[in-house]
Amino acid sequence: MATKKRILVVEDEEHLAEGLRINLELEGYEPVLAASAEEAWRLWQRSRADLILLDVMLPGMDGFEFCGLLREKGERVPILFLTARDRDEDRVRGLEEGGDDYLIKPFNLRELLARVKGLFRREDWVRSKPPVSLLRFGAREVDLLAFALRGPEGETRLKEKEAMILRLLAERAGEALDRETIIDRIWGYDAYPSTRTVDNFILGLRKLIEPDPAKPRYLLTVHGKGYRLLLEEAE
Amino acid sequence: MRSRRLLLWLYLVFLVTILAQAGWWLVYLRREGEHYLNYQIQRLQTDQLHAAYLLRSVPEFQADPEGALAPHFPDLVFKRTASGLDIQVDPRAEAAIRSEASRRRRMFLWEGGFFLTLLLAGASMVYVAYRREQAFRRSRELFLAGVTHEFKTPLASLSLYGETLERPELAEAQRAKILLHMGDDLRRLRQMVEQVLAVSRAESPTALRPVDLDPASLARQVLADLAPLFAREGALLTSELPAGEWVRADEPALATALRNLLLNAIHYSPPPARVTLSLNREGREGRWLRLAVRDEGPGIPRREQKRIFQSFYRVGEAGRRPAGIHGSGLGLYLVKRNLEAMGGRVELVSSPGAGATFSLLLPAARKEGD
Numbered sequence: 001m002a003t004k005k006r007i008l009v010v011e012d013e014e015h016l017a018e019g020l021r022i023n024l025e026l027e028g029y030e031p032v033l034a035a036s037a038e039e040a041w042r043l044w045q046r047s048r049a050d051l052i053l054l055d056v057m058l059p060g061m062d063g064f065e066f067c068g069l070l071r072e073k074g075e076r077v078p079i080l081f082l083t084a085r086d087r088d089e090d091r092v093r094g095l096e097e098g099g100d101d102y103l104i105k106p107f108n109l110r111e112l113l114a115r116v117k118g119l120f121r122r123e124d125w126v127r128s129k130p131p132v133s134l135l136r137f138g139a140r141e142v143d144l145l146a147f148a149l150r151g152p153e154g155e156t157r158l159k160e161k162e163a164m165i166l167r168l169l170a171e172r173a174g175e176a177l178d179r180e181t182i183i184d185r186i187w188g189y190d191a192y193p194s195t196r197t198v199d200n201f202i203l204g205l206r207k208l209i210e211p212d213p214a215k216p217r218y219l220l221t222v223h224g225k226g227y228r229l230l231l232e233e234a235e
Numbered sequence: 236m237r238s239r240r241l242l243l244w245l246y247l248v249f250l251v252t253i254l255a256q257a258g259w260w261l262v263y264l265r266r267e268g269e270h271y272l273n274y275q276i277q278r279l280q281t282d283q284l285h286a287a288y289l290l291r292s293v294p295e296f297q298a299d300p301e302g303a304l305a306p307h308f309p310d311l312v313f314k315r316t317a318s319g320l321d322i323q324v325d326p327r328a329e330a331a332i333r334s335e336a337s338r339r340r341r342m343f344l345w346e347g348g349f350f351l352t353l354l355l356a357g358a359s360m361v362y363v364a365y366r367r368e369q370a371f372r373r374s375r376e377l378f379l380a381g382v383t384h385e386f387k388t389p390l391a392s393l394s395l396y397g398e399t400l401e402r403p404e405l406a407e408a409q410r411a412k413i414l415l416h417m418g419d420d421l422r423r424l425r426q427m428v429e430q431v432l433a434v435s436r437a438e439s440p441t442a443l444r445p446v447d448l449d450p451a452s453l454a455r456q457v458l459a460d461l462a463p464l465f466a467r468e469g470a471l472l473t474s475e476l477p478a479g480e481w482v483r484a485d486e487p488a489l490a491t492a493l494r495n496l497l498l499n500a501i502h503y504s505p506p507p508a509r510v511t512l513s514l515n516r517e518g519r520e521g522r523w524l525r526l527a528v529r530d531e532g533p534g535i536p537r538r539e540q541k542r543i544f545q546s547f548y549r550v551g552e553a554g555r556r557p558a559g560i561h562g563s564g565l566g567l568y569l570v571k572r573n574l575e576a577m578g579g580r581v582e583l584v585s586s587p588g589a590g591a592t593f594s595l596l597l598p599a600a601r602k603e604g605d
Contacts, residue, residue, distance in 0.1 A: 013388050015420060019416075022405070022409055026404055057384065084383065084388060105388070106387060108394075
């Protein structure tokens with residue numbers, strides 16, 4: 001029997017935490033509850049979780065800070081924010097701190113469970129071995145397994161999201177993918193303002209892989225559609 | 236945020252421009268004053284030369300120089316001396332010009348100063364009004380954010396529990412526990428609605444209807460309403476409520492304030508809470524009535540004592556709050572608003588570890604029969 005996926009629930013509202021625990025158990029997960037970020041950090045150090053459901057307004061350290069801390073330590077566990085804060089700035093902040101998804105309270109149980117499943121699916125995709133792991137862009141090459149960019153200037157580490165976007169575009173090389181598809185596969189966000197984020201990531205990627213980022217040769221914009229990656233023939 | 240900054244910058248630029256203009260205007264007027272003085276003095280000197288020239292070159296004037304020239308040159312004096320006629324500028328005329336020049340200078344300085352002061356006063360009034368409006372808007376935003384959060388939390392758990400109850404695989408014990416929690420959440424929501432309504436009442440003082448009332452009987456009424464809660468929490472209450480005292484107060488507002496203090500005393504004390512309620516007269520000639528609620532809880536640190544009367548202080552601007560406390564975040568805010576609207580005040584005496592005493596101070600009304 002496969003081991004149960006462990007979900008760390010960081011929520012100081014006792015009733016909500018209890019409701020989440022019951023439902024996650026019924027879904028076959030192993031929920032672990034923490035009422036503060038500090039407690040969550042202690043639990044995390046004792047044993048890692050496969051996913052974190054994270055409230056933002058917590059006593060002491062808040063959810064954004066905790067997420068930032070985990071990412072700073074290089075932890076790549078999927079994080080789903082659960083919060084009553086629904087302003088666009090909060091969503092963007094959640095994204096910037098390295099959150100993978102954002103659900104506003106009061107939320108729909110089915111939607112929450114679907115998103116949890118979606119995050120696990122994405123996680124499986126990320127952890128699976130990419131069909132092509134070495135992408136060549138002229139003098140530079142990207143190693144999708146090592147998250148590394150090697151070129152004449154030496155080796156640079158890619159951000160996780162950057163590597164995932166490249167992998168997604170590479171798996172469907174030559175095909176134009178729209179921003180919503182990219183968001184859905186990489187973040188799972190359904191929030192509108194974050195489509196801009198994709199553009200920002202693409203600009204960042206062009207600086208890394210294109211000989212002349214102003215005249216891209218590999219990572220192309222398809223007007224009215226999205227983006228397309230052209231790969232050189234592997235040897 | 237950015238547009239507010241821009242507005243402030245524009246205002247600053249406007250102010251600096253106005254000040255520079257006013258400064259330049261003063262400098263300009265001062266220079267004009269000096270020109271006026273020089274011009275007038277020069278005019279007198281020219282008159283003097285002109286008169287001397289006429290005397291020398293026109294033979295008719297030499298017979299009666301004073302009679303012929305004086306009417307044409309009122310600012311000159313003609314003196315006969317041994318060597319002939321001496322023509323001088325009249326010192327009175329020069330003094331008059333100098334005094335006129337200094338009068339003008341004073342006038343410009345006064346007027347300039349006055350208008351500058353007026354301008355600065357106006358500008359600072361606009362600035363103060365702007366800052367006050369900003370602070371008001373900010374406190375409104377925080378209030379709204381706090382209310383939203385406090386409503387959404389029990390709603391989120393109710394909605395989650397509601398959907399959970401639909402699951403057929405749920406165990407009976409779990410079902411019972413969920414129903415219990417849902418009851419708590421509903422109570423919390425109802426309490427929140429009541430507090431928000433009470434805030435809107437407290438914020439329009441015209442809604443208050445002060446009457447002469449007996450605080451002891453009102454306190455007993457509040458205690459009776461809370462008796463089931465006291466019993467459930469195992470709280471121990473001692474009260475000293477002497478009869479025969481009267482205050483002028485709005486009944487619901489005073490009842491809300493007292494209820495909130497009693498609820499806090501229970502919630503913030505480790506069980507079993509020990510709460511004392513007392514009523515005393517004090518002040519000169521016993522003009523004030525003090526209704527005091529004392530608990531033996533953990534006490535409130537000095538730096539927190541002012542802030543706890545702000546709305547949603549618990550929630551705070553940074554979204555931090557102590558664990559395990561489920562108040563509305565409006566209780567003490569309401570206590571303060573209500574008391575102030577009735578001409579009274581709230582006092583807090585507390586130190587960490589030594590419990591807290593919250594007092595409601597209200598002006599005593601005449602006793603019946605006084």
